[in-house]
Amino acid sequence: MASYLQIENISKSYGPKILFEHIGFNVNEGDKIALIAPNGTGKTSLMRILAGKDKSDSGGRILFLKDIHIAFLEQEYDFDPQLPIFDQIIRHSAEATAEFHGERREEFERKVHEFLSNFRIGDHYRKMGGLSGGEIKRVALSEMLALDAEFLIMDEPTNHLDIEAIEYLEGYLKRSRCTLLMVTHDRYFLDRVCNIVMELDHGAVYTYKGNYQNYLEKRDERITNYNAQTDKVRNLLRRELEWIHATPCARTGKAKYRINAFHELQERSNQVYTTKQISLEGVGSASRLGSKIIDCHHLCYDWMGEPLLKDFSYKFQRCDKIGIVGRNGVGKSTFLDLLTGVIEPCSGVIERGESLKIGYYRQSGMSFEGDQTVLETVNDTRLLGRFLFPHDMLSTKVSRLSGGEKRRLYLLTILMQEPNLLILDEPTNDLDIVTLNILEEYLKEFKGSLLIVSHDRHFLDRVAEHLLVFCGKGVIKDFVGNFSEYRQYVRDYEAKLKQEENARARKNKAEPTRATESRSANPDAPRKLSFKEKRELEQIEARLPELEEEKSTLENKMSSGALSYEELRQASERIEEIIAETDSLETRWLELQV
Numbered sequence: 034m035a036s037y038l039q040i041e042n043i044s045k046s047y048g049p050k051i052l053f054e055h056i057g058f059n060v061n062e063g064d065k066i067a068l069i070a071p072n073g074t075g076k077t078s079l080m081r082i083l084a085g086k087d088k089s090d091s092g093g094r095i096l097f098l099k100d101i102h103i104a105f106l107e108q109e110y111d112f113d114p115q116l117p118i119f120d121q122i123i124r125h126s127a128e129a130t131a132e133f134h135g136e137r138r139e140e141f142e143r144k145v146h147e148f149l150s151n152f153r154i155g156d157h158y159r160k161m162g163g164l165s166g167g168e169i170k171r172v173a174l175s176e177m178l179a180l181d182a183e184f185l186i187m188d189e190p191t192n193h194l195d196i197e198a199i200e201y202l203e204g205y206l207k208r209s210r211c212t213l214l215m216v217t218h219d220r221y222f223l224d225r226v227c228n229i230v231m232e233l234d235h236g237a238v239y240t241y242k243g244n245y246q247n248y249l250e251k252r253d254e255r256i257t258n259y260n261a262q263t264d265k266v267r268n269l270l271r272r273e274l275e276w277i278h279a280t281p282c283a284r285t286g287k288a289k290y291r292i293n294a295f296h297e298l299q300e301r302s303n304q305v306y307t308t309k310q311i312s313l314e315g316v317g318s319a320s321r322l323g324s325k326i327i328d329c330h331h332l333c334y335d336w337m338g339e340p341l342l343k344d345f346s347y348k349f350q351r352c353d354k355i356g357i358v359g360r361n362g363v364g365k366s367t368f369l370d371l372l373t374g375v376i377e378p379c380s381g382v383i384e385r386g387e388s389l390k391i392g393y394y395r396q397s398g399m400s401f402e403g404d405q406t407v408l409e410t411v412n413d414t415r416l417l418g419r420f421l422f423p424h425d426m427l428s429t430k431v432s433r434l435s436g437g438e439k440r441r442l443y444l445l446t447i448l449m450q451e452p453n454l455l456i457l458d459e460p461t462n463d464l465d466i467v468t469l470n471i472l473e474e475y476l477k478e479f480k481g482s483l484l485i486v487s488h489d490r491h492f493l494d495r496v497a498e499h500l501l502v503f504c505g506k507g508v509i510k511d512f513v514g515n516f517s518e519y520r521q522y523v524r525d526y527e528a529k530l531k532q533e534e535n536a537r538a539r540k541n542k543a544e545p546t547r548a549t550e551s552r553s554a555n556p557d558a559p560r561k562l563s564f565k566e567k568r569e570l571e572q573i574e575a576r577l578p579e580l581e582e583e584k585s586t587l588e589n590k591m592s593s594g595a596l597s598y599e600e601l602r603q604a605s606e607r608i609e610e611i612i613a614e615t616d617s618l619e620t621r622w623l624e625l626q627v
Contacts, residue, residue, distance in 0.1 A: 036061055037064075038097055040096075043055070044090045064214075065206070067227040068232075075233060080105075102184070118161060153197070167195060186214050186215070187213070193462070194361075207225055218463075218469060322389070328348045332346070332371065349484075351482060354479075356485050368509075392455045392456065406427065407442065420441055420444075420445045437465055455483050459486055473492060
């Protein structure tokens with residue numbers, strides 16, 4: 034395999050803090066590497082050095098294989114808010130695509146439209162300034178993937194993406210023959226895409242082939258072996274110390290080498306490997322919670338003429354652990370703002386318990402006052418130490434912290450309030466994997482009620498016991514079970530539709546599905562369908578495979594390279610119409626199941 038990237042003698046420090054020192058590693062053709070490390074230890078700094086946006090303190094060498102195409106995805110996508118999406122991509126990628134002419138240029142533009150459609154970006158000429166954070170990330174990914182580079186370097190590609198976008202990107206990268214180096218905290222994404230885990234730890238780089246679980250096992254072995262070697266060094270040091278004390282006259286001449294070796298042993302004997310990680314012990318338990326949490330009665334909320342919440346009623350219970358899932362832009366964060374009183378519903382009533390104490394961790398993070406320091410933000414050195422803010426960081430301005438460190442500090446400010454209803458809006462963004470594991474354990478034992486908006490499937494599986502699924506058009510469905518069970522339910526449904534479509538095709542005529550009638554007869558079903566509703570359900574189940582087939586046909590045509598620009602535009606618009614109709618039909622299908 035060819036070596037796509039060789040790194041030698043790279044270092045980076047910020048003041049007295051050493052992020053990494055004299056590191057080196059190779060990336061070979063076909064490697065799909067996940068780079069992981071605690072927050073604030075230099076992952077993004079390393080990525081910026083590779084992208085040429087920063088420099089190594091120690092010089093060193095960064096050597097990419099000649100003539101390979103490289104594409105970078107940074108955490109923040111630089112854009113002009115006044116530019117349309119397609120024009121922004123063309124301008125942003127101008128340097129990379131300068132060599133594209135004629136058919137290659139047309140192919141790049143075709144792929145841009147294709148990826149935008151696959152990431153569910155509707156009008157490709159909307160202005161960038163009107164996009165959400167998730168849409169901006171999908172635009173950045175569309176640009177990167179359309180370049181069709183052999184080597185992709187990505188910094189947190191799943192941040193701000195909804196689950197459908199993550200699963201599409203996951204499937205694409207898994208199938209792709211590209212070489213990949215990425216920073217990620219998404220453990221399912223990591224396991225399904227990557228074949229190597231690279232750890233940046235205590236200023237050095239360690240590489241492990243295999244998945245995340247294999248990395249954990251091999252890492253423990255490395256640490257155990259290192260500390261065992263330290264014990265051996267200490268035993269040898271004791272013998273050398275006895276020699277030093279017993280034979281003072283031997284400290285000259287040929288014995289000098291032994292004295293020098295003694296000092297080297299002394300230095301090595303102090304090197305015990307310890308892993309610092311946050312501790313949630315003593316942060317504070319949930320305040321006492323009464324019988325009433327939040328009762329919602331017939332809530333409705335519209336935004337710019339679009340329903341985000343339609344006749345929603347629900348009584349949150351004590352010790353509920355609820356995951357909230359759905360596509361970007363369907364109203365999940367708005368729903369949390371309604372529950373917490375930040376905004377008021379258009380109609381309906383929200384009743385909150387008298388003993389309710391809400392801790393609300395917002396997706397946007399917390400605001401800081403001027404040059405506020407870490408200690409001024411949380412005036413408790415004991416808790417700060419447990420959250421990995423040592424004494425030498427207490428006077429650090431919050432504005433100088435890494436993204437993950439800011440999130441960790443923000444989380445501490447919420448938990449120390451001792452809420453009995455904890456609401457977390459995208460808590461996994463920018464948190465490292467070790468911190469996420471500890472947070473998961475804390476939330477599993479949390480004695481209050483819990484509401485989590487998250488696109489991290491592993492996090493949801495570990496913490497949430499049932500889901501509120503935002504289907505769009507204001508429809509919210511309750512699903513009892515974790516996220517993996519929900520996704521299996523959806524896959525089973527889609528497989529069932531496919532089987533029924535194949536059966537109809539073999540018989541060359543439409544037949545009413547018996548599954549609907551058997552479901553209606555199920556004693557666990559909330560209600561029976563009327564004859565009209567049964568017919569509607571049959572029509573939906575017949576229409577959905579037709580839409581899927583039409584979408585697949587259009588995508589194949591777009592991939593063929595045979596369409597003109599106008600035909601590409603029309604195909605792209607039709608795909609958006611198909612996606613919208615599919616969403617509407619799936620929402621109605623869910624309504625008929627309840």
